[in-house]
Amino acid sequence: MVAINPLILNREGVYQIKVAMEEKQTLKLDVQGKVDRFANGHAGKNHSHLSTIGNSTNVKWHVCPVEKTDRQKLLQQRGCVIWITGLSGSGKSSVACALSQMLYQRGKLSYILDGDNVRHGLNRDLSFKAEDRVENIRRVGEVSKLFADSGFICIACLISPYKRDRAACRAMLPTGDFIEVFMDVPLRVCEGRDPKGLYKLARAGKINGFTGIDDPYESPLDAEIVLQCNTGDCSTPRDMAEKVVLLPGGKRVSPGMKMLRRS
Numbered sequence: 033m034v035a036i037n038p039l040i041l042n043r044e045g046v047y048q049i050k051v052a053m054e055e056k057q058t059l060k061l062d063v064q065g066k067v068d069r070f071a072n073g074h075a076g077k078n079h080s081h082l083s084t085i086g087n088s089t090n091v092k093w094h095v096c097p098v099e100k101t102d103r104q105k106l107l108q109q110r111g112c113v114i115w116i117t118g119l120s121g122s123g124k125s126s127v128a129c130a131l132s133q134m135l136y137q138r139g140k141l142s143y144i145l146d147g148d149n150v151r152h153g154l155n156r157d158l159s160f161k162a163e164d165r166v167e168n169i170r171r172v173g174e175v176s177k178l179f180a181d182s183g184f185i186c187i188a189c190l191i192s193p194y195k196r197d198r199a200a201c202r203a204m205l206p207t208g209d210f211i212e213v214f215m216d217v218p219l220r221v222c223e224g225r226d227p228k229g230l231y232k233l234a235r236a237g238k239i240n241g242f243t244g245i246d247d248p249y250e251s252p253l254d255a256e257i258v259l260q261c262n263t264g265d266c267s268t269p270r271d272m273a274e275k276v277v278l279l280p281g282g283k284r285v286s287p288g289m290k291m292l293r294r295s
């Protein structure tokens with residue numbers, strides 16, 4: 033009989049994979065066992081626990097025996113959300129991209145939800161007025177949650193200017209699985225960059241409600257990671273991404289971060 037090395041899962045949820053081939057065998061048996069138990073336990077039953085969720089009446093949560101932990105074992109990583117917030121031009125997309133590349137090189141699957149990009153599809157019906165920004169962030173929060181549940185490292189980069197909305201997205205995830213990264217870059221630096229010419233248009237009164245000009249940005253006070261950048265003193269996006277992976281500052285060191293660091 034083949035000795036099956038265990039997948040060790042410590043308290044913080046960090047998987048230490050011992051032997052790749054044997055681990056796959058363990059996982060297959062484990063998931064198949066659950067599928068069998070699930071099928072036996074649910075065959076023929078029709079217990080409905082119907083709920084009303086928002087405007088959806090008579091809805092029921094369907095459970096599948098293949099769970100987040102199974103997907104995480106398969107992917108050998110921990111699903112989590114890295115939420116990058118900051119002014120337009122603060123470097124959110126650049127850091128997100130560098131981080132995604134870094135994780136890819138380490139064999140970790142990530143996916144970027146960039147505010148600009150998501151507004152090309154899922155959120156194309158939303159404007160920049162306050163209630164639409166709230167809905168924009170709520171939707172991206174929900175999608176991020178699904179990605180994290182799938183086992184992916186979801187990198188969401190949106191201005192997400194309001195504290196309450198960011199807190200709501202944090203609350204959607206288990207403690208430690210939401211890692212907030214604040215691009216602490218002064219307005220004058222962002223405005224100096226102005227890669228899309230939007231600040232210029234906003235200053236000229238051709239765009240109304242532009243964040244930082246005539247729309248608020250509420251800086252986070254409790255972000256896990258703060259990436260500062262000042263004129264003439266700014267690390268590269270790659271160095272910043274490295275800080276996210278290797279050197280988390282801030283008050284809390286989350287299990288999600290430990291997972292990234294061990295990778």
Ligand SMILES: Nc1ncnc2c1ncn2[C@@H]1O[C@H](COP(=O)(O)OS(=O)(=O)O)[C@@H](OP(=O)(O)O)[C@H]1O
Nearest residue numbers: 120121147148160165168190191192193241242243
């Ligand atoms: N009024 C106004 N205010 C701020 N930003 C504006 C506005 N109009 C267009 N843009 C462009 O939209 C990008 C921000 O979209 P987000 O979805 O991240 O914004 S938000 O989180 O809903 O506030 C933002 O992209 P980034 O520069 O990548 O942040 C801008 O290019």
Ligand SMILES: Nc1ncnc2c1ncn2[C@@H]1O[C@H](COP(=O)(O)OP(=O)(O)O)[C@@H](O)[C@H]1O
Nearest residue numbers: 120121122123124125126225227266267268269
């Ligand atoms: N660390 C950095 N140092 C200098 N320039 C940067 C840095 N990060 C981003 N930039 C530049 O600033 C501009 C805005 O960056 P971007 O990543 O698009 O920001 P955001 O997504 O927050 O709008 C781009 O022209 C980009 O090349």
